[in-house]
Amino acid sequence: MLEKALKGSPRYWGTLIALGLVVALGLGFWLYQLTFGMKITGLNRDVSWGFYIAQFTYLVGVAASAVMLVLPYYFHHYKEFSKMIILGEFLAIAAVVMCLGFIVVDIGQPQRMLNVLLNATPNSVLFWDMVVLNGYLFLNIIVGWTSLQYFKNDMTPPKWVKILAIVSVIWAFSIHTVTAFLYAGLPGRHYFLTAIMAARFLASAFCSGPAILLLLTLCLRRLTGFDPGQKAINRLAVIITYAMCVNIFFFLLEVFTSFYSNMPGHIAPFKYLFTGIDGHNMMVPFMWTAVVLGLGCLLFLIPTPIRQNTTALTIGLVMLVIASWIDKGLGLLIGGFTPNPFETVTVYSPTVPEIMISLMVFALGGIVLTVLWKIAIEVRCEVEGGNLSMVPPPAAE
Amino acid sequence: MKSNRREFLKLAAVSAMGIGAARLGFLGDAPAFAEGVPTVANFEEGLKAKHWGMAIHTAKMTPDMIAKCRKACHTEHNVPDIAGPKEIKWFWGANYEETFPTEHGHYLSEEVEHRQFPLLCNQCEAPMCVKVCPTQATFQRPDGIVMMDFHRCIGCRYCMAGCPFGARSFNFQDPRPFIKSFNPHFPTRMRGVVEKCNFCAERLAVGKLPVCVEAAEGALVFGDLSDEQSDIRKALREHFAIRRKPDAGTSPSVYYIL
Numbered sequence: 159m160l161e162k163a164l165k166g167s168p169r170y171w172g173t174l175i176a177l178g179l180v181v182a183l184g185l186g187f188w189l190y191q192l193t194f195g196m197k198i199t200g201l202n203r204d205v206s207w208g209f210y211i212a213q214f215t216y217l218v219g220v221a222a223s224a225v226m227l228v229l230p231y232y233f234h235h236y237k238e239f240s241k242m243i244i245l246g247e248f249l250a251i252a253a254v255v256m257c258l259g260f261i262v263v264d265i266g267q268p269q270r271m272l273n274v275l276l277n278a279t280p281n282s283v284l285f286w287d288m289v290v291l292n293g294y295l296f297l298n299i300i301v302g303w304t305s306l307q308y309f310k311n312d313m314t315p316p317k318w319v320k321i322l323a324i325v326s327v328i329w330a331f332s333i334h335t336v337t338a339f340l341y342a343g344l345p346g347r348h349y350f351l352t353a354i355m356a357a358r359f360l361a362s363a364f365c366s367g368p369a370i371l372l373l374l375t376l377c378l379r380r381l382t383g384f385d386p387g388q389k390a391i392n393r394l395a396v397i398i399t400y401a402m403c404v405n406i407f408f409f410l411l412e413v414f415t416s417f418y419s420n421m422p423g424h425i426a427p428f429k430y431l432f433t434g435i436d437g438h439n440m441m442v443p444f445m446w447t448a449v450v451l452g453l454g455c456l457l458f459l460i461p462t463p464i465r466q467n468t469t470a471l472t473i474g475l476v477m478l479v480i481a482s483w484i485d486k487g488l489g490l491l492i493g494g495f496t497p498n499p500f501e502t503v504t505v506y507s508p509t510v511p512e513i514m515i516s517l518m519v520f521a522l523g524g525i526v527l528t529v530l531w532k533i534a535i536e537v538r539c540e541v542e543g544g545n546l547s548m549v550p551p552p553a554a555e
Numbered sequence: 556m557k558s559n560r561r562e563f564l565k566l567a568a569v570s571a572m573g574i575g576a577a578r579l580g581f582l583g584d585a586p587a588f589a590e591g592v593p594t595v596a597n598f599e600e601g602l603k604a605k606h607w608g609m610a611i612h613t614a615k616m617t618p619d620m621i622a623k624c625r626k627a628c629h630t631e632h633n634v635p636d637i638a639g640p641k642e643i644k645w646f647w648g649a650n651y652e653e654t655f656p657t658e659h660g661h662y663l664s665e666e667v668e669h670r671q672f673p674l675l676c677n678q679c680e681a682p683m684c685v686k687v688c689p690t691q692a693t694f695q696r697p698d699g700i701v702m703m704d705f706h707r708c709i710g711c712r713y714c715m716a717g718c719p720f721g722a723r724s725f726n727f728q729d730p731r732p733f734i735k736s737f738n739p740h741f742p743t744r745m746r747g748v749v750e751k752c753n754f755c756a757e758r759l760a761v762g763k764l765p766v767c768v769e770a771a772e773g774a775l776v777f778g779d780l781s782d783e784q785s786d787i788r789k790a791l792r793e794h795f796a797i798r799r800k801p802d803a804g805t806s807p808s809v810y811y812i813l
Contacts, residue, residue: 195746196710197728202640206715206725266710266725266747273690273709284689284713345683345803346719423657499721500649501656504640 159307162536163529169381173528177521184518187511188263196266198511204498205506207264207491213516214260216487217253217523218291218337219363223371224250224298225330226364226397232323238393241538242375242386244309247302248530249371254295256523263515283339290332297326302530310537334359341494349427349493352415358408365401366482368394369475374527376472384535395471399459402478406452409485427493430503438503441492444484452481591740593761600762604779606680606699607754608808609765610790611673615774618671621648627770628675631755633743635726635733643724645752646675646767654811657800667813673775675767676701676722676752677799677807684714684723693749699780699808700754708748715749719803723751780808 191198201208224246230236231243262268279285301323308315335356341347342355352358372394378384416424429435431445458474459465465474498504508516616624628634628646635643652659654672682701684693692707693714715723729746737743741757744750755765763769768777778787790796796810 195726195728197641199727201725201727203642203715203724204640204721206712261711264711266712266749267708267745270690270707270709273692273707277690277692277707279689279691282687282689282713284687284711288689340713341716344687344717344719345805346800347716495716499656499719500653502653 159303159310159533159537162533166532170528170532174525177524177528180521181518181525184514184516184521187514188518190511191263191515192268198509200507200509200512202504202506204504205492205495207495208506209491209508209512209516210260210264212487212491213519214257214264215337215490216366216483217257217260218333219359219482219486220367220370221250221253221257221294221333222330222360222363222367223253224367225327226368226394226401227371228323228330229327230393230397232320232327236393238387238390242371242390242394244302244306244534245375245378245386245531246368246371247298248534249367249374249527250298251295251302251530252523252527253367254291254298255526256519257291258295259519259522260516263519283336283343287333287336287340290329290336294326294329294333297322297329301326306534306537310541312541331360334363341490346499347494348421348423349490352412354408354411358405358412361401361405361408362482362486365398365405366479366486368398368401369478369482372398373472373475373479376468378531378535382535384538391471392466395459395465395475398475398478399456399465402452402456402459402482405482406456426497426501430496431489431493435497435503438496438505440505440507441489445489448481448484448489451477452485455481593740597761602759602762602764604698605781606779606808607678607759608699608778608780608787608810609675609678609754609768610776610787610794610796610810610812612774612776612790612794612812613667613670613672614812616648616671616673616771618648620771620774621646621671621673624673624767624770624775627766628752630736631738631758631766632741632753633730633734633738634750635730636735637728637730637733641725641727643726643730643750645724645750646673648672649674655797655799657802658797672811673767674720674722675809676754677720677805677809678752678754679805679807681805683717683719683803683805687713687717689713696756700756701751702753702756703748703750705742705744705748705750710747710749712749719800719805720807723749725749 187198199208199210224243227239227243227246231239262271265271274285274288301319304319305315305323308319338356338359341350342352344350372391375386375391379386413428416428426435430438431441433439434442455474455477457464458470458477464470492506495506496503625644625646625648629636629644632645634645637643648671651663651668651670651672654674678699678701680699682693682695685691685695685701688694689711690707690709692704692709693701694704695701710725712725715725726744726746726748731743734743755763755767758765764777765775768775776787776790778785780787782788790812791810794812796812798807798810801807
């Protein structure tokens with residue numbers, strides 16, 4: 159099936175070349191970082207994790223795009239998702255590839271990376287995160303690729319694929335839980351130290367991952383005519399809406415616990431993020447944007463008639479993605495490290511090279527996604543005899 | 556391989572010609588430094604304990620004394636002198652609020668409140684940095700000292716997130732150009748690895764006390780916390796001492812006598 163990625167329209171190649179150029183540009187900055195060290199980032203002694211690890215954390219959530227389709231499809235036999243499921247699995251692959259990329263660019267001695275395997279340390283959550291992420295990557299590659307192959311040959315996938323798909327659902331919960339445990343077990347980092355962290359990660363993943371998937375699918379429908387079916391779109395939008403409500407609810411639980419208990423350590427990060435401390439208020443506009451967009455997107459998503467309007471749905475999803483990205487891709491990490499262990503504020507903001515290197519990783523994920531989706535669409539197209547909208551021709555009825 | 560052999564042969568030839576071997580680049584000033592290299596006899600005198608700890612007479616630790624100890628420590632361990640938020644420090648001073656952020660009463664003894672307090676790695680009994688390290692580059696010795704293997708560290712900085720005391724520093728750049736006076740008896744680090752105070756494990760091994768303790772003229776008491784007769788236990792029996800952030804659960808081995 160790989161050959162399907164080698165033939166394409168100028169638009170397809172244009173996309174790949176554009177993404178490739180971004181990778182090349184970012185690669186230059188990465189070489190710069192490899193040569194001079196991480197002093198080119200905005201990271202410092204007190205905020206020792208920043209933009210890279212935050213993107214990693216957010217993208218672990220995006221990998222949930224698959225599970226919200228696989229679970230209803232395999233556990234509840236919700237067949238409407240059958241056309242979309244492969245897109246979810248392939249997006250999960252691209253997301254995990256980006257996760258691994260962000261880890262590689264974040265560590266100070268990447269050539270020693272395999273020490274994590276050579277000196278495997280089960281009491282480190284990072285070790286387990288490596289295990290679950292790579293496991294999830296392989297599960298999605300195997301399940302996605304094999305089912306596509308069987309679909310191409312017009313055969314029912316073998317039973318073991320179904321078993322692996324079911325395993326991947328349970329596995330998906332582990333990637334969010336273990337990634338949350340990276341943070342939730344640290345004493346003295348009050349913004350991280352919360353039992354609900356894993357639950358928050360699941361809720362945020364289950365809204366943001368499928369939201370990005372749905373946006374990309376709507377985009378795909380416009381560009382190629384591939385239609386996953388209005389029913390599938392509507393159902394996924396409902397799932398996203400519920401997950402976002404739970405996500406906001408969980409965040410409010412944190413706010414209650416911190417402020418009602420009046421524990422200074424727990425209040426401090428909220429203060430830093432939402433009002434600023436000692437005049438350091440760089441995060442304030444971002445966090446309030448997230449609040450407005452996060453609540454605002456519900457106005458588009460909760461009322462069924464509005465949600466079923468494609469334009470309104472798109473606006474709502476874009477708002478949701480931005481809000482959840484600010485919450486997890488900026489606020490979580492920066493709030494966790496500020497104030498620092500001395501209860502003072504050390505300001506962190508990502509530098510241009512840091513953002514360029516991040517763009518490189520995103521573009522790399524974009525290439526993986528473009529190629530995989532191209533294959534999926536071509537196979538679909540071939541099987542359906544060029545009828546991408548997949549509306550069964552009248553004769554077949 | 557090939558070029559290595561060629562290099563070696565070249566060097567051998569140069570040496571054979573008798574051109575001042577001591578001045579060859581790769582030998583550097585080695586002969587001059589050979590003097591202080593510990594011998595087997597030194598290692599036989601190594602200090603041993605079940606649980607190393609430190610008690611700090613904070614009243615005696617004036618800002619000048621802290622600066623003196625800091626200089627001694629940073630010189631001994633080739634700690635680079637880098638300014639700004641990417642700095643590297645093993646031993647430093649901080650005010651009361653920074654040292655004990657959970658203990659801020661409104662009305663404190665003015666004298667205590669205005670003291671400077673020395674900060675260093677707490678050499679915790681239950682160190683979070685060791686627990687989170689994915690490669691065991693940070694490890695705990697049976698005598699309680701929490702140490703770093705600079706060659707195994709992958710620079711993931713999880714330990715820095717795990718440490719509730721901000722005791723760890725990351726080499727954001729090559730530290731070597733920032734080392735003011737080079738001590739050949741302790742390794743320098745490369746960029747991309749984490750480092751911190753090691754309670755002078757390399758000195759204890761040859762029977763010497765930590766260099767800060769030596770410099771502090773009695774203000775820092777170092778000894779075996781598990782030995783009731785030790786000086787440190789005596790100091791802790793006689794004076795009221797607190798530890799930083801005991802609620803973090805890591806059980807520091809550094810005590811502050813107020």
